[in-house]
Amino acid sequence: MVLKKITYSLFFVCIFTLFTSCKEDTYNTSRVDAELVPIDRSIKEDSSITAFIAPYKASVDKEMDSVLAYAPTSISKNDTRYNTALGNMMADAVFEMANPVFKARAGYPFNAVILNHGGIRAPLNKGNVTTGSAYELMPFENEVVVVELSGFQMKELFQYLAKGKAHPISNLQVILNEDGSLKKGTIQGHEIIDNETYFVATSDYLQKGGDNMTFLSKPVSLLTLDYKIRNVLIDYFKKYDTIAPVRDDRFIKE
Amino acid sequence: MKRRHFIKQTAAAGSLIGLGGIAMSTTPSPSKKQITILHTNDVHSHIEPFAANDPKYANQGGVARRLTLINSIREENPNVLLLDAGDIFQGTPYFNFYGGELEFKLMSMLGYDAATIGNHDFDNGVGGLAKQMPHASFELLSANYDFTNTIMEGLTKPYRVFVKEGIRIGVFGIGIQLEGLVNKRQFKETKHLDPVELTDDMTRILKEEEACDLIICLSHLGYDYSNKNRISDLKLAASTKDIDLIIGGHTHTFLDKPTITQNKEGNIVLVNQVGWGGIQVGRVDFHLDPVKGNEHTSTFYNI
Numbered sequence: 001m002v003l004k005k006i007t008y009s010l011f012f013v014c015i016f017t018l019f020t021s022c023k024e025d026t027y028n029t030s031r032v033d034a035e036l037v038p039i040d041r042s043i044k045e046d047s048s049i050t051a052f053i054a055p056y057k058a059s060v061d062k063e064m065d066s067v068l069a070y071a072p073t074s075i076s077k078n079d080t081r082y083n084t085a086l087g088n089m090m091a092d093a094v095f096e097m098a099n100p101v102f103k104a105r106a107g108y109p110f111n112a113v114i115l116n117h118g119g120i121r122a123p124l125n126k127g128n129v130t131t132g133s134a135y136e137l138m139p140f141e142n143e144v145v146v147v148e149l150s151g152f153q154m155k156e157l158f159q160y161l162a163k164g165k166a167h168p169i170s171n172l173q174v175i176l177n178e179d180g181s182l183k184k185g186t187i188q189g190h191e192i193i194d195n196e197t198y199f200v201a202t203s204d205y206l207q208k209g210g211d212n213m214t215f216l217s218k219p220v221s222l223l224t225l226d227y228k229i230r231n232v233l234i235d236y237f238k239k240y241d242t243i244a245p246v247r248d249d250r251f252i253k254e
Numbered sequence: 255m256k257r258r259h260f261i262k263q264t265a266a267a268g269s270l271i272g273l274g275g276i277a278m279s280t281t282p283s284p285s286k287k288q289i290t291i292l293h294t295n296d297v298h299s300h301i302e303p304f305a306a307n308d309p310k311y312a313n314q315g316g317v318a319r320r321l322t323l324i325n326s327i328r329e330e331n332p333n334v335l336l337l338d339a340g341d342i343f344q345g346t347p348y349f350n351f352y353g354g355e356l357e358f359k360l361m362s363m364l365g366y367d368a369a370t371i372g373n374h375d376f377d378n379g380v381g382g383l384a385k386q387m388p389h390a391s392f393e394l395l396s397a398n399y400d401f402t403n404t405i406m407e408g409l410t411k412p413y414r415v416f417v418k419e420g421i422r423i424g425v426f427g428i429g430i431q432l433e434g435l436v437n438k439r440q441f442k443e444t445k446h447l448d449p450v451e452l453t454d455d456m457t458r459i460l461k462e463e464e465a466c467d468l469i470i471c472l473s474h475l476g477y478d479y480s481n482k483n484r485i486s487d488l489k490l491a492a493s494t495k496d497i498d499l500i501i502g503g504h505t506h507t508f509l510d511k512p513t514i515t516q517n518k519e520g521n522i523v524l525v526n527q528v529g530w531g532g533i534q535v536g537r538v539d540f541h542l543d544p545v546k547g548n549e550h551t552s553t554f555y556n557i
Contacts, residue, residue, distance in 0.1 A: 026545055027421060027543060027544055027545065028545045028549070028550060028551045029468070029498070029540050029541065029553045030286075030541050030542065030543045030551060031539075031554045031555075032524065032538065032539065032540055032541070032553060032555050032556065032557070033538070033539040033556045034511065034526065034536075034537065034539070034556075034557045035537050036509065036528055036534050037323060037534060037535045037536075037537055038314070038533065039303075039319050039323065039535060040313065040314050040319075041313050043319040044319070044322050045319050046318045046321040046322045048363075049317055049321050049360065052359075052363065053356070053360075056301075059351070060348060060351055064347060135347060204437070208434070224437075
């Protein structure tokens, strides 16, 4: 008799909690498991995704493999000191291809080009030069900007170059003394005049302070060209059948 | 759904009577829930696996493999949320050629639920991002980019509440300062609002108004910086409350395991990030137990 009574009351307790918990519906986190799952060759590819990607891939591959020019020798940014054939090609390509774009807007051409050694991301290998080669040389989206620099800022530019790294330049000449100090810096064959200004094309990355080229950060004026450096290279490769730049005397030590 | 829930509960109550009071604590309740969060960040258009000659990540990653993994986890537990913390775009010619169309289409095919916006997602401008929105069947969440007067206006939401088997999961997005990272010509009139202030708004709404059981922040702020004044995921975690998990991006941080840290009230927040390029998927499983009223039980972190 007593036992029966207990059973009944337990039953009511259960029903009661059941209704309240149903109504409130709140949850507490009792346990958290976490892991980092590597995606590697042990995981089979989902065939529907592979099939979906295939036409895009075919189109990209075709474009990337399209031959634009020919390189008779392999060149890299580390071939020579102070200036390299590859760096010269890149800076000269910007000078040649971006200048008409600038001139169309500004009414006059820019005077020179400075890029950075670190921005050359791959060698240019002997053989066919493809769209893919341009992507390898310049995978980033950096674009050409033209800064107007004061004579003082130009002198800072030459002092920066005098540190000796083979940053690509065009229409600038830098000559170092035997002890490594700056002997001479000219732009299109002219010495720098203090109260003159000069127009120099560079990349938006460097203009914004990349590689500590601080002399580019506060230009007298600035014009962006909406012309990616990669596209400069693609257009340059399309223009010339053979890509065979040389090292020259634009940056040397006596 | 409600009715089935009720029947399950009744059946459990019935068996309790037979076994007596002791069984109450040992019988697993049928209403325990498991929510599985899967996440990526900074995939940067890496649709195919890295090339076999890649010096660092040879043969790793790939969207087709990612789906196989996700499907196998979904079979194990259907209560999956698939999330991404931004920088979906930029990094392979797929982006240069198709502007992000393929990335969004594939994420939709994989069944992504939501993503936030990274700085590189502005690489083709607000217009370039808006153009790809029709290809996204997932939500693009951002609480602290104000797109008023841009073409992106109305195309994002600050947060979204997902309900999985009765569990309410609030997810919101937080983006990084664009000035200095993205050209003004690309982000145009987009305003970046304070991440901490907006997170406070989000957690209040998700906790109090939306009654969420779990709160997840998709952040593109970056994991941690040597400049401690700079906002990061770790700093956001410590400056706010009620977040259970911050899924980060931007700094391409590879962690050995998710970081367990504390919020401003001393409660635990998990901060996770899976490097970049889609070579890892993060997995966090939340096991939830029903509770009565304001009862708080302890949480075991098996990490």
